Amino acid sequence: MSEQVAFQHIEKSSLIGQRIKKPDAPAKAIGKTRYINDMVLPQMLYGKILHAGRPHAEIIDIDISAASSLPGVHLVITAKDIPDLKLGFVKDNAPLKDKVRCERDEVAAVAAESEAIAAEAIKLIRVTYKDLPGVFSAEDGLKDGAPVIQERFPDNKSLKFEFHHGDLAGAEAGSDIVLDDVFNVHYVTHCCMGTSCAIADFDHNGKLTIYSQTQYPYNYKMDLAPALGIDPGDIRVIQPPTGGSFGAKLDVYPFEPVAAILAQKTGRPVKILFDRQEEFINSPTRQPARIHLRSGCTKDGILTFRAADVLMDNGAYTSWGPTVPVIMMRTTSGHYRVPVVDFTGQAVYSNNAYAGSFRGYGNVQMTYATAQHMDMLAEKLDMDPIEFRLKNAQKSGETTPQKSFLRECALAECLTTAADAADYVAKLKKYTDERSEEGRYKRGIGLASSIHNAGGAKIHKSDGCGTILKMDDYARVTVITGASEIGQGIDAVIGQIVSEELGVPPEHVTLVNNDSDLGPWDVGVHASRTTFIAGNGARRAAIKAKEQILAAASKQANVSAEELDLRGGYVVQDKDGAVVTRLDKMLRQMHFQPEPDVVMVSDYYEPNSEPEGRDHISDHSAAYAHAVHIAEVVVDTFTGEVKLEKITMAQDVGRVINRMGLEAQMEGGVAFGIGFALSEEMLFEQGRLKNPNFRDYKVPTAPEMPEIEMHFIESDCAEGPYGAKGIAELPTIVIAPAIANAVYNATGIRFFNPPMTPEKVARAIWEKTQQ
Amino acid sequence: MSEIEQYLAPENLASALEVMAAGAVTLVAGGTDLTPQINEGRRSYAPTLINIRHIEGLSGISAPDGHIRIGCLTTVSEIRQSDLLTTAAPILCEAANHFASEQIRNAATIGGNICNASPAGDMIIPLLVLGARVELASWKDGGVVVRQVALKDFFTGPGRTVRRDDELLTAVIFARPAENFIGYFRKSGPRPALEISTVSLGIGGNLTDGRFSDVRVAFGAVGPTPMRGKNTEAALEGKILTPDVIQAAVVAARKDVTPIDDIRATEWYRNHLVAVFTEELLQNVCQN
Known part of the structure; x- marks a missing residue:
């Protein structure tokens, strides 16, 4: 009884938005984790x-x-x-x-x-x-008499994706400004710390x-x-x-x-x-692309159209790489309000490496182009760059030409929050003015934004996830989920969600998700979907378990189930938190009664979205989110070195679930983006990779990480768990064009061909001085 | 990978040299260059592998009669943290600061960095600026014999030196710089850590009333070996560093170097950086 007195009333509290430790972090930090790479079977x-x-x-x-x-x-x-x-x-x-x-x-x-x-x-x-004789570019693969790579495809043409919406000729005629540029987005690869491994x-x-x-x-x-x-x-x-993994x-x-x-x-x-050299040569790359983008707007700063002609080097075989137009076209049609859209993406076989999926999946490539065009249009218009973007920013309730329904759209809030925090408009003008002054080091500031699916992406007929949840006689919870843990943190998030619903500590939740004979179906970790989909599934399963427990408690305590709650390991009265009974005791009583019962529930959560479809006109995700990054750089105009000093980001996360995991995803995304923007590049010569090692393939190191100021916009997604949206890919997507826009602000030079290596930047600056 | 038939870890110099006199050996100290070269198939092991790390007396930094002597087993970290060098030859500590990463600095030895004879060897550039000599020991007629070679004459090509296979580089020695010696080191690369120099440059000399004398200039990664810049030195020797003198030195530096295109940089960029760094380091000297 004394225990009950001590906890007589338990107030309602919430773990959502708190910092939850990743359960496997200590074992990884001290080297105890046995990775697949370490495994030896008899x-x-x-x-x-x-x-x-x-x-x-x-x-x-x-x-x-x-x-x-x-x-x-x-x-x-x-x-x-x-x-x-x-x-x-x-x-x-x-x-x-x-x-x-x-x-x-x-x-x-x-x-x-x-x-x-x-x-x-x-x-x-x-x-x-x-x-x-070989084919070493998409352009060469299309030439008459080009060597045939795959006999089934005699013209070397692989996958093709198209989306056309509206009267392009009319929109062009009605444009006061039209931009026409070609962006060449390069080969990079995932560089997973654990090299590829399988044991059969x-x-x-x-x-x-x-x-x-x-x-x-x-x-x-x-x-x-x-x-x-x-x-x-x-x-x-x-x-x-x-x-x-990151898509690899x-x-x-x-x-x-x-x-x-x-x-x-x-x-x-x-x-x-694989050893590291094998990993570089024999694992997938990010899909490279030549993006011919045309964008138009009126003199009042209203976007009139976007036309994108994307040519992709398919490499010798077809994995996920050449399917990235599925997302590229959503960016083309949905990154700001674009009334007329013309998109074609064609992949061409070659004797080069072939691409797989990679965090950001097409959007990294496309946003590099669209976000620079937004910057260029703002400059041509001589309009306040935030005002220009706000004029074209979609609002909640709008639908894109591809029928992405933006139920909660926080783009405008992301723009103003980031711009105000970084003092973007004033700095942009100041650095533009300073560009023509003497001096070796030039400062620049650049803003980029994008949209990404944030509620899964229904590329298969089902985008769902199964969950099985059981509780034992000691009130410990086991969750068997279809969702995989590849380092991204669903282990912490599911523990947090289940503990939120069942009133048990997160460390009392065991996750089982590494065996396909045990787990129910899931489509996989991709498309920023796992917290949204598996999180919803875990929550729904936990709610079912809670209902079962409260029904039993209601019978026993003679109180209606609606008046009860689970908190801190107890069944309590919802209104004042008065303790009714201990949860473990309740579970044992359910188990050892004349009509015994144990808590074992299951759920299959299917997000409210539509299959992608051949015409690409569908609401293919249950939610969409925006992010804005502002990069501040210092360019050494002599050596061409770009130092990224600060990133100010504002991202619509729907609702923060695990703040620590969210921040880590942002930091990881920025690290990927910096490498893509500034230093990483697979150098091919006649189909052979010339830099299959970390000495010459330059991933960013810790000292290159900038200060990151994070602003999380909570738009409260109706469909997401507790209002959350998927978050993991956007930080990788928007940083590179933000850096490119900042380098332009510093130097007056546009870099259409990333990465912006010191040599490339120095050469461009030198060539400009020679003109 | 060829087979290692014998592994030895001698504790004194004589026994190591005796084995080296008898036939082909591979020497290992820090192993930070050897291991990747073996793994990449660019080198193979000789039948005898000698770990020289346990040989007594080959480690440490001392200052005998007006000289600085750095034993071949001294690690780059030890150089970086040396109070003696921070005072007497900070240009060496500066180069050590930019050398690879903490883990590699803890293992890599000065002797290894010199004998690896990379055109981009980071520690070699400041040693050339300091006018260093290397000490080579070998076994002859039942005893240890030692000769010294000026570091500027030590390198004959990428990965090649005048060291004979039976010789061990035991130390690097240079005269303690004068009180008015000023030296600067600069390397390039997009990353602040773990970077192979695309260009490195060292300039040092004695500065008296604005006049620069006993000037030594060294370049890395712009020719087949790390090298002294004779034209640049001549352009600077005895001069007051006026803007015209600095520009003349920049022109001379471009004449000194013979860079090539490779995976890390083009000839154009290396030439460009040589000019940028020459001017930058001379401005540093001026501002001193």
Whole structure:
């Protein structure tokens, strides 16, 4: 009884918006976490792949005799040893190749007792190639007589996406200003700390268990099975802790079926783990693009049209990369109020690397163009740059030409909040005036904004997520969710949401989400969707559990369930928090009564959105959000070095859930954006990557991170959990054009071809002085 | 990867040199250059791998009779934190500040950085400005023999030096700079850490009443070896650093260097940075 006296009344409190620690952080910080890269299974063999190392060639002969007879080698396979089964978005890829179409092409594979033996065996494989002339750009791929890369596509044309809305000719005629520019957005890659890895293990019934870094375990089975000739139902996906994904693991790539084939044929578990150089050459890139953008407006500053002609280098095979126009066109049509839209995106096969999905997914590329055009239009109009943007900013309740319904639209608030906080308009004018003055170092300020889906993206027929929730006799909660944890923080968020509803501490919630045999279906971690979709699912499941408990408590206490609540581990009276009974005791009573019951609930949450559709006219996300970044830079006009001093951001997050996780996502997004804007670039020469290492592929280091001032706009999304929207991609999307606009403000030079490396900036400044 | 047949970790110099006299060896100290070169297939191990880290007497910074002596095993971190060098030759500490990252500085040795003979070797530039010599020890007729070579004559090409395979670089030595010595180091690269220089530059000399003398200029990453800038030195020697003299030095510097295009920068940018840095460092000297 004394305990009850101590907690006689428990006030209502909320965890939403608080700072919740990521449950796996301490183990990661002290090195205790066992990543997939660290895993060793009993009797495990080490697989290794021979990559072609040349961009385009016929394979005349492969001599595996020396490799096969090396002691410790169990198996050497080539394309001849496996069925002709395909994988990839248009089934143009294979686990092992009979023809070389790009540098990374998988030509042979070995399974051996150790990594060293496998590496030695790879060296002993003798391949006779006949090199073929190659295609090394989308433009070259379209030329008459260009070498054909994929026999099924004799004109080298891969995917094409179009969206047309309104009278383009009329809109152009009605424009007082028309901009016409070509932006070339470059190759970058994810640089996950954990390099690609898969461990495949068949049981004696022919069922495959694959330990994988995948971020979409359920559809992964569907994509992997055809390459193996087995039923997707015979694949179990286990997701050990992974060192980052960022979109790189949203598809099946050849090393995964290769590991499975080696395991199937040797009857032993097989692990394939890339070293860093392999990771650079053999994992997906961000989709590069040549964006020919035309934008128009009236002299009053009203946008009249946008026309975007996007040409993409498809590379040799088709993964998610060339599908990015699906998002690019939403940006073209929805980044500000654009009455007339003309969008075409065409991918062309080449002998270059091929792209996958990557945080920001097309929007990083498109916003680099649209946000600079907004800046350029404001300057041409000689109009207050915020006033110009506000004139064209959509408001709540508007619908874009593609029928994205902006139920809660906080673009105007994002613009004014960021601009006021950074004193943007005054600084912009001051730095413009200072541009012509003497001096080596020039300051600049730049603003960019964009829109992104913030309530999932219904690219499949369902964009839902399943949740199973159970409570034990000690009031501990287990949540089995379809949502994967790839470092982004859904573990903390689900714990927080469930504890909010059930009145238990977050550390009393255990998350199970790493085994496809246990978890219910989910479409994967992508599209900034997990907090929104899985968070809603977890909340709905928790509410069902709560209703079940309160119904039981209501019977026992003879009070209506509506008058009860769960707080601090107790069942309480909702109105004053008076304790009714302890939660664990209540659960045991439910369990051990004449009609026993335990708390076990499930939920399948399907967001209120429409499938993308072939015509791309659909409300494909249950919410949309905007972000504005303002970058302040100092340019060394002699060396060309751009120092990013500060980012002021305002983003519509709907509602803050885990403030710590939200801030970390913003910081991570900024780091990605800085690399894309200023230093990261995969340098290809005739299809070969020249900088497959961290020495020459320059990811930003800690000292390059600027001060970041964050303003979170809470628009209270009707559909999101507690009002939250998806948040993770926008910070990566808007920073690069903000930096480009700032560099323009400092130097008067537009950079249409990122990254803005010191040499590129110095050269442009020098060339300007020579004119 | 070729097989290592023998691994040795000698504790005294004589036994290391004796093994080196007998046949091909690979030396390892910090391993920060060796390991990536092996991994990238640019180098292979000799049958005998000698870890020289345990050899007594090869580490540390001392100041014998008007000179500074830095043992070959001294790490870049030790140089960076040395009170003696901060006072006597801050240009070395400045270069150490910009060397790779904390972890690499803790492992990388001065002897390794010199013997790796990268045209972009960051510690070599200030040592050239300080007029350093290296001490090379070998085993002959049952005893240790030592010779000294001026650092400016040590390098013969990228990764190549006059050091014979049986010689160990034991120390780098330079005369303690005069009280009125001023030296500056500058390197470029888009990142403040973990950056291979696209251009590095060091300028030093004695400044008396505005007049610059005993001038030494060294360039990195703009030729096959780290090198002294003879034309630049001549343009500056004995001069008061007027704007005209500085411009003449910039012109001379462009003559001294022979950069190439590579993955890190074009010839144009390297030439451009040589001019920018030469002027910048001379302005620093003026403002001193």
